[in-house]
Amino acid sequence: MRPINCIIQEVRSLAPQIRTFQLERDLDPGPGQYVMVWIRGVDEVPMSFSGPDTITVQSVGEATKALFKLGAGSSIGLRGPLGNGFVLRGKRILLIGGGVGTAPLAFLGEQASKRGMEVTSLLGFRSREDIIFQSRFEALGDTIITTDDGSAGIMGRAAAGLKELNLFEYDQIYICGPEVMMWDIISRTREHSSKTQACINRYFKCAEGICGSCCLDPDGTRVCVEGPVIMADRLLESEFGRYRRGPDGSKGPCRG
Ligand SMILES: Cc1cc2nc3c(=O)[nH]c(=O)nc-3n(C[C@H](O)[C@H](O)[C@H](O)COP(=O)(O)OP(=O)(O)OC[C@H]3O[C@@H](n4cnc5c(N)ncnc54)[C@H](O)[C@@H]3O)c2cc1C
Numbered sequence: 001m002r003p004i005n006c007i008i009q010e011v012r013s014l015a016p017q018i019r020t021f022q023l024e025r026d027l028d029p030g031p032g033q034y035v036m037v038w039i040r041g042v043d044e045v046p047m048s049f050s051g052p053d054t055i056t057v058q059s060v061g062e063a064t065k066a067l068f069k070l071g072a073g074s075s076i077g078l079r080g081p082l083g084n085g086f087v088l089r090g091k092r093i094l095l096i097g098g099g100v101g102t103a104p105l106a107f108l109g110e111q112a113s114k115r116g117m118e119v120t121s122l123l124g125f126r127s128r129e130d131i132i133f134q135s136r137f138e139a140l141g142d143t144i145i146t147t148d149d150g151s152a153g154i155m156g157r158a159a160a161g162l163k164e165l166n167l168f169e170y171d172q173i174y175i176c177g178p179e180v181m182m183w184d185i186i187s188r189t190r191e192h193s194s195k196t197q198a199c200i201n202r203y204f205k206c207a208e209g210i211c212g213s214c215c216l217d218p219d220g221t222r223v224c225v226e227g228p229v230i231m232a233d234r235l236l237e238s239e240f241g242r243y244r245r246g247p248d249g250s251k252g253p254c255r256g
């Protein structure tokens with residue numbers, strides 16, 4: 001798939017290092033799907049959709065910093081929508097998000113709500129100033145917030161909010177956030193892993209299932225095409241939460 005040209009219509013700042021980019025094109029994505037964003041002359045990087053025509057980006061390195069220099073009217077290249085996306089199941093669902101990982105969940109929750117599903121959310125952030133999409137989630141249903149420093153909501157990591165919830169009440173659980181946070185939740189809630197859909201990150205190059213960069217040990221799942229949404233019971237048997245491969249294929253820690 002060749003990139004198509006796209007004009008950025010608007011840029012909104014949500015938190016000190018997080019911005020939403022409104023795209024001129026609605027690519028008709030499903031929540032959990034992603035798009036490869038080509039910042040010309042710099043890099044092409046994967047981003048989840050935070051809405052039908054938006055991506056929400058945390059500035060972490062060269063490509064995302066270059067994207068933050070672009071404003072309304074600038075052009076980028078897009079390949080997508082790509083990947084499998086979340087599947088909505090049941091009547092009562094729980095969303096568990098961390099940081100910018102809340103972006104695809106806000107999109108998912110809005111679709112679930114339109115279908116008449118009951119939506120509860122547990123969201124973890126570092127601090128009050130890092131909270132994003134609070135009003136979007138609160139418009140959907142009960143919302144529990146945690147912050148690492150206790151400046152808003154329950155003090156602690158997202159897992160600290162689990163004590164407020166009875167996970168048996170939910171037909172399906174959806175999770176997205178930093179790998180350490182997702183692993184913390186998934187490994188504490190193993191008995192619910194067969195009804196937990198996790199949107200995960202690996203290092204994407206081709207995003208077409210050809211290069212093998214994103215493969216998950218031990219079964220070689222290609223996260224770019226067979227994911228990025230993978231059932232948690234499969235993740236428990238994989239490298240997830242233990243290590244991940246970088247651009248040169250070597251194993252590294254599960255940060256971010
Ligand atoms: C399916 C998927 C969905 C994502 N959705 C979002 C999102 O909605 N919002 C958001 O802010 N970020 C998202 N990311 C992460 C985003 O792709 C990285 O933050 C971005 O690529 C960093 O590039 P950089 O040059 O700014 O930083 P770098 O300094 O190059 O890297 C910083 C971190 O990003 C990772 N990274 C760099 N390039 C890639 C790549 N090609 N593929 C995967 N990881 C990479 C690195 O491994 C490192 O951990 C997503 C990643 C994946 C795989």
Ligand code: FES
Nearest residue numbers: 205209211212224
């Ligand atoms: S990024 Fe190339 S196979 Fe997944």
